Amino acid sequence: MNVTFALATARRILTQLRHDHRTVAMMVLVPSLLLILLRYVFNSDRAFSAAAPALLAVFPFAIMFIVTSITTLRERTTATLERLMTLPIGKFDLLFGYAIAFGLVAVLQVLVATGISLTWLGLEIDGSVWLLVLIAALDALLGTALGLLASAFARTEFQAVQFMPAIVMPQILLCGLFAPRESMTPVLEWLSNVMPLSYAVDALESVTRSNELDGVFVRNLVIVAGSGVLALILGAATLRRRTP
Amino acid sequence: MFNGRRIKRMANSDAVVVDGLRVRRGGQVVLHDVSFGVPRGSITGLLGPSGCGKTTLMRAIVGVQIVEGGTVTVLGEPAGSSRLRDKIGYATQNPSVYADLTVAESLRYFAAILRAPAGDVARVIDEVGLGTHANHMVGELSGGQLSRASLAVALLGRPELLVLDEPTVGLDPVLREELWALFTELAARGVTLVVSSHVMDEAARCERLLLMREGHILADDTPDALRTATAADDLEQAFLRLVRQQETPA
Numbered sequence: 001m002n003v004t005f006a007l008a009t010a011r012r013i014l015t016q017l018r019h020d021h022r023t024v025a026m027m028v029l030v031p032s033l034l035l036i037l038l039r040y041v042f043n044s045d046r047a048f049s050a051a052a053p054a055l056l057a058v059f060p061f062a063i064m065f066i067v068t069s070i071t072t073l074r075e076r077t078t079a080t081l082e083r084l085m086t087l088p089i090g091k092f093d094l095l096f097g098y099a100i101a102f103g104l105v106a107v108l109q110v111l112v113a114t115g116i117s118l119t120w121l122g123l124e125i126d127g128s129v130w131l132l133v134l135i136a137a138l139d140a141l142l143g144t145a146l147g148l149l150a151s152a153f154a155r156t157e158f159q160a161v162q163f164m165p166a167i168v169m170p171q172i173l174l175c176g177l178f179a180p181r182e183s184m185t186p187v188l189e190w191l192s193n194v195m196p197l198s199y200a201v202d203a204l205e206s207v208t209r210s211n212e213l214d215g216v217f218v219r220n221l222v223i224v225a226g227s228g229v230l231a232l233i234l235g236a237a238t239l240r241r242r243t244p
Numbered sequence: 245m246f247n248g249r250r251i252k253r254m255a256n257s258d259a260v261v262v263d264g265l266r267v268r269r270g271g272q273v274v275l276h277d278v279s280f281g282v283p284r285g286s287i288t289g290l291l292g293p294s295g296c297g298k299t300t301l302m303r304a305i306v307g308v309q310i311v312e313g314g315t316v317t318v319l320g321e322p323a324g325s326s327r328l329r330d331k332i333g334y335a336t337q338n339p340s341v342y343a344d345l346t347v348a349e350s351l352r353y354f355a356a357i358l359r360a361p362a363g364d365v366a367r368v369i370d371e372v373g374l375g376t377h378a379n380h381m382v383g384e385l386s387g388g389q390l391s392r393a394s395l396a397v398a399l400l401g402r403p404e405l406l407v408l409d410e411p412t413v414g415l416d417p418v419l420r421e422e423l424w425a426l427f428t429e430l431a432a433r434g435v436t437l438v439v440s441s442h443v444m445d446e447a448a449r450c451e452r453l454l455l456m457r458e459g460h461i462l463a464d465d466t467p468d469a470l471r472t473a474t475a476a477d478d479l480e481q482a483f484l485r486l487v488r489q490q491e492t493p494a
Contacts, residue, residue: 004356005356005357008353008356008357009353011353012342012345012349012353015345015349016342016344016345019344019345019381020344078338078340078343079336079337079338079339079340080340080341080342082308082336082340083334083336083340083354083397084357085308086306086307086308086329086332086334087329087330087354087357087358088326088329088330088357088358088359089357241307241308241324242307242308242309242310242324243308243309243310244269244270244310
């Protein structure tokens with residue numbers, strides 16, 4: 001792992017984004033706009049406060065997944081990846097570069113969404129705001145890592161876009177947002193238990209409801225972070241210096 | 245008739261030694277036991293019609309091609325070895341630069357990966373004649389400018405071997421002349437160049453030529469020797485005569 005190469009890659013990706021104002025605006029603002037929409041759909045502070053923490057995890061996760069999988073696929077399908085594979089940069093340097101760049105964008109996205117939810121939309125939380133931001137950022141990183149991995153299994157951008165409903169939607173349906181996980185049938189509960197997003201939503205809910213951090217909370221955070229690292233390692237295994 | 249001479253040329257001083265290289269892509273053999281050597285500090289032209297295996301051969305030299313058999317040795321190391329990664333400049337046939345960066349930004353990234361000195365970006369922009377376009381977005385360049393932006397990446401750092409896949413496609417004659425002058429100057433400094441082309445008139449500028457067809461090397465010699473051996477006036481004719489010789493063995 002070479003920090004200089006990872007940082008150079010992160011800077012390159014952020015520069016690419018800087019040239020694309022519309023994408024930046026959408027990445028930073030869309031989750032907030034959706035939360036505002038939801039607040040007025042519910043038309044009640046209490047109902048909003050019950051659903052919003054989970055959505056603070058879900059929106060960055062979904063958006064970072066799709067942005068990363070498309071960007072990485074573009075790198076794979078244009079000759080730039082082939083050229084990079086002849087140069088001294090390592091696979092992990094490249095992947096961590098991606099994770100750093102999109103992680104920074106995700107933190108910005110989460111800060112804006114959380115700020116608007118707390119100040120304007122009437123979200124009330126008992127725990128620490130910074131822990132909320134940390135969990136949401138970890139979630140966005142998880143989305144980034146899964147997006148990197150998913151891009152290896154797509155040949156075209158059409159296929160990559162389809163991974164969003166295939167990989168992200170089941171996690172959203174089963175994460176406890178629509179029905180408590182404990183009340184699901186055993187098969188669905190088991191599925192819910194192996195999906196990393198469920199643990200992020202659990203962690204966010206415990207931060208919203210109480211000021212005390214227990215072992216389960218720490219375990220949930222470790223699971224979310226660990227899943228992200230695992231996805232990055234699997235993603236590195238799919239990058240090949242030699243191709244057919 | 246060329247085999248005996250080719251084997252003798254493979255000396256330790258060769259920058260690239262390819263021996264019995266066999267590559268299969270999608271079930272088809274695209275390179276059939278190809279062997280040749282490329283002397284250091286030379287410009288070797290790789291010529292042949294589209295689809296004859298030039299790009300696959302170049303990919304094998306830079307070490308990104310999965311090969312079925314044979315060996316490729318580059319600067320004394322097996323092709324693709326990590327010690328070679330800052331010694332080879334490679335320009336793919338499809339320009340490999342980021343469309344959503346400016347020319348200078350794109351080059352700065354690759355310069356960082358190669359640990360090239362700070363002034364290198366300006367130097368290579370100048371060498372490929374893109375000085376007036378340094379701050380233009382790569383995606384807005386014309387085809388010829390785009391391939392020069394991609395070529396510039398290969399010139400960063402201090403490459404000892406340049407593998408350039410059709411670097412002069414779509415360039416006007418003046419620019420083509422300038423790039424060949426640059427290639428000659430690099431070779432004079434000791435850099436080895438392997439340049440592919442499907443334009444026969446570029447072949448005359450190379451010191452040595454590898455003529456390829458359907459995954460075989462038809463000939464490996466100097467342009468003059470090829471013309472003499474085939475009693476042809478130009479290389480196009482020489483190529484045609486070689487193809488006929490292969491099809492009807494004497």
